[in-house]
Amino acid sequence: MNENRAIKKGRLRILDPRPKLMLMASASTACMLTSNLWYIASILVVLVVTLLIGGMNLSLLWNRAKAIFMLIIMLFVIQTLFFGMGRADAAPLLHIGGFGFVYTGGILLAAMLSLRLLVIVFAGLILLEGEIRDYLLALVQMKIPYTFAFMVVIGLHFLPILREEATNVYCCMQLRGKDFKKLKLTGKIRAYIGICLPILVSALRRADEMSIAMETRGFRSQPRRTYMRQLKMRGADIALTILFPAIFVGLYFLVKFL
Amino acid sequence: MSTEKRIPIEVRNLTFAYERDEKSGTETTTTAVPPALSGIDLTIESGTVVVLIGPSGSGKTTLCKCLTGIIPKLIKGNLDGEVLIFGREIAQDSSVEISMLSTQIGFVMQEPDHQIVMTTVEDDIAFGPENSMMPSPEIRALVDHLIADMGLEAKAETNPNNLSGGEKQRLTVAGVLAMEPEIMVFDEPVSSLDAVGKAHFVEIVKELKAAGKTIIIVEHDYEVFDFADRWILIKDGRVAADAIPSAIPKTLLERELWR
Ligand SMILES: Nc1ncnc2c1ncn2[C@@H]1O[C@H](COP(=O)(O)OP(=O)(O)O)[C@@H](O)[C@H]1O
Ligand SMILES: [Mg+2]
Numbered sequence: 184m185n186e187n188r189a190i191k192k193g194r195l196r197i198l199d200p201r202p203k204l205m206l207m208a209s210a211s212t213a214c215m216l217t218s219n220l221w222y223i224a225s226i227l228v229v230l231v232v233t234l235l236i237g238g239m240n241l242s243l244l245w246n247r248a249k250a251i252f253m254l255i256i257m258l259f260v261i262q263t264l265f266f267g268m269g270r271a272d273a274a275p276l277l278h279i280g281g282f283g284f285v286y287t288g289g290i291l292l293a294a295m296l297s298l299r300l301l302v303i304v305f306a307g308l309i310l311l312e313g314e315i316r317d318y319l320l321a322l323v324q325m326k327i328p329y330t331f332a333f334m335v336v337i338g339l340h341f342l343p344i345l346r347e348e349a350t351n352v353y354c355c356m357q358l359r360g361k362d363f364k365k366l367k368l369t370g371k372i373r374a375y376i377g378i379c380l381p382i383l384v385s386a387l388r389r390a391d392e393m394s395i396a397m398e399t400r401g402f403r404s405q406p407r408r409t410y411m412r413q414l415k416m417r418g419a420d421i422a423l424t425i426l427f428p429a430i431f432v433g434l435y436f437l438v439k440f441l
Numbered sequence: 442m443s444t445e446k447r448i449p450i451e452v453r454n455l456t457f458a459y460e461r462d463e464k465s466g467t468e469t470t471t472t473a474v475p476p477a478l479s480g481i482d483l484t485i486e487s488g489t490v491v492v493l494i495g496p497s498g499s500g501k502t503t504l505c506k507c508l509t510g511i512i513p514k515l516i517k518g519n520l521d522g523e524v525l526i527f528g529r530e531i532a533q534d535s536s537v538e539i540s541m542l543s544t545q546i547g548f549v550m551q552e553p554d555h556q557i558v559m560t561t562v563e564d565d566i567a568f569g570p571e572n573s574m575m576p577s578p579e580i581r582a583l584v585d586h587l588i589a590d591m592g593l594e595a596k597a598e599t600n601p602n603n604l605s606g607g608e609k610q611r612l613t614v615a616g617v618l619a620m621e622p623e624i625m626v627f628d629e630p631v632s633s634l635d636a637v638g639k640a641h642f643v644e645i646v647k648e649l650k651a652a653g654k655t656i657i658i659v660e661h662d663y664e665v666f667d668f669a670d671r672w673i674l675i676k677d678g679r680v681a682a683d684a685i686p687s688a689i690p691k692t693l694l695e696r697e698l699w700r
Contacts, residue, residue: 314560315560316560337558340560343602344554344602347602388555389554389555392555392556393556395511395516397558399511399539399547400543400558400568400569400616401540401543401572401573401620402568402572404572404573405572407574408572409570409574409575409576409580410567410571410577411570411571411581412564412577
C-alpha cells in the first residue's frame with residue numbers, strides 16, 4: 184500500500200486477499216466474544232506466527248507499529264493505576280498517601296483490553312500486506328455491492344494524499360516562521376487548527392470534483408459493472424480461508440477444557 | 442445516420458448564472474448573481490481544434506461544464522439557451538443523462554488529482570469501460586493500447602500518487618479517451634507542465650486531430666497551440682473574438698489577458 188513495504192514479495196503479499204480478510208474478520212470477532220485472557224493471547228500468537236511465516240521482518244514491524252504499541256502500553260498503565268479506585272470491595276496492592284492504587288481486577292481488565300487492541304493491530308498489519316486494488320476485487324467477488332466497495336477503497340486511497348497535504352501545510356507554516364516546538368499548548372492547538380482547516384476545505388472540494396469526474400466516466404450508470412482483472416483462488420488460498428477460522432474455534436475449545 | 446455532416450457542438454444564446462447558496466438565518470435571500478456566461482453563440486465543426494482564451498474568471502471552465510452536461514445536470518443554476526451535441530439538445534432535455542454523454546464528449550478537468558479514481562495506472566484507465574460493462578478481454582486490449590499511446594508502459598502498475606505532473610495528466614487523458622468520445626475538452630492542460638510536458642501534450646493533440654476527433658482546449662498559454670483552427674477570446678462570459686490564430690492581433694490578447 185505504500186513504498187516501504189515490509190515484505191517485498193513475501194508469502195503474505197502473494198496470498199489472495201480473501202484469506203486475509205477472513206483472518207481479520209474471524210480474529211477480531213473471536214477476541215470480542217470472550218474475555219478469557221489465555222484465549223485472546225492465543226489468537227495473538229496465531230497472528231504473530233502468521234506474520235513471521237509470511238516473511239515479516241521484526242524490526243520493520245516494530246518501526247511500523249511503534250506509535251500504536253506505545254499507546255497500548257500507556258493505556259495499560261493508566262488502566263492498572265486507576266481502575267477500581269475508591270472501591271470498598273477490593274484491596275489495593277499499592278498505597279500512596281492514603282490513596283489506594285493498582286487492583287488485581289484493574290490489571291486483568293487492562294491486560295484484556297490491551298490484548299484485544301493488539302489483536303486488531305496485528306490483524307491490520309496482515310491486511311496491509313496486500314494491494315488496495317485486490318481488496319476491491321475481493322469485496323466485489325464476495326458479492327458486496329460495488330458502490331460500497333468503492334467507498335472503502337477510495338477512502339483508503341485518499342489517506343496518504345491527506346497526509347501529504349498536512350505535511351505541506353505544516354512546512355508552509357514553518358517557512359513563514361512558526362516554530363511549533365516553541366509554542367505553548369493553546370498556541371499549538373491553534374496552529375493545528377490552522378493546519379486542519381485548509382486540508383478540510385481542499386478535501387471537500389476534491390470530493391466534490393471527484394464525484395463529478397466519476398459520473399462523467401459512467402460510474403453508477405449500470406446496476407453492475409465488469410472488471411478488467413479477476414482474482415482466482417488457488418488451493419492454498421481456499422485452504423487458509425477455511426483454516427484460519429477453524430484454528431480459532433479449535434483454540435476456543437482447547438482453552439475451555441484445559 | 443443521415444448523410445449530412447454531423448455538427449459536434451452548437452451553442453445557441455447560452456446564458457448561465459451559478460446559484461448562490463446563502464443561508465442567512467431562516468430567510469432565503471435570492472441575491473441576483475451576475476451570470477458567468479451571457480449570450481454565447483458557438484458552432485464547432487467536426488475535426489477542428491479550437492482554443493478558448495480568456496482572463497481568469499471569464500467563464501471558460503463554466504462553458505466547458507455546459508458543453509459536457511455537468512452544468513446543469515450535476516451543478517445547478519439558472520440556464521437559458523441551448524447546447525446541442527451532435528444535433529441533440531442536452532441542456533434543457535432532462536432525459537439526457539451524463540453517462541450517455543460520456544461516449545460523445547470527454548472532459549479532462551484542470552486538476553488531475555481530482556479525477557484519478559483508482560490506485561494503479563491501468564486500473565484507472567479501465568475505470569470508465571468497466572462502468573459501461575465492457576467485457577474484460579476488450580478492456581485489457583483497450584487499456585494496453587492507451588497505455589502505449591500515452592507512453593506509460595513502465596508505469597502500468599504504479600500508484601498514480603507517485604507519477605510526475607505530466608504523467609498524471611496523460612493518465613487522465615487516457616482515462617477519458619477510454620470512453621471513446623468523439624469530442625475532447627481540455628481545461629488548462631499545459632499551464633502546470635514544463636516544456637517537455639507541453640511538447641508531449643501538443644503531440645497528443647495532433648494525434649487526436651489526425652484520428653478525427655474534435656478538440657477544445659482552454660489555455661492561457663495559447664501560443665503553444667498556434668496550429669489550432671480557431672482561437673476564441675472569452676471576456677466576461679461573452680465571445681469577444683473568434684478567428685484563425687493569425688487573424689487575432691497578439692497585442693489584443695495580451696491586453697485582455699494581462700490587464
Ligand atoms: N461553483 C461555482 N459556484 C459559484 N460561482 C462560480 C463557481 N465556479 C465558478 N464561479 C464563478 O463564475 C465565474 C467564471 O468562473 P470560471 O468559469 O471558473 O472562469 P475561468 O475558468 O475562465 O477562470 C467566476 O466569476 C467564478 O467566480
Ligand atoms: Mg478555469
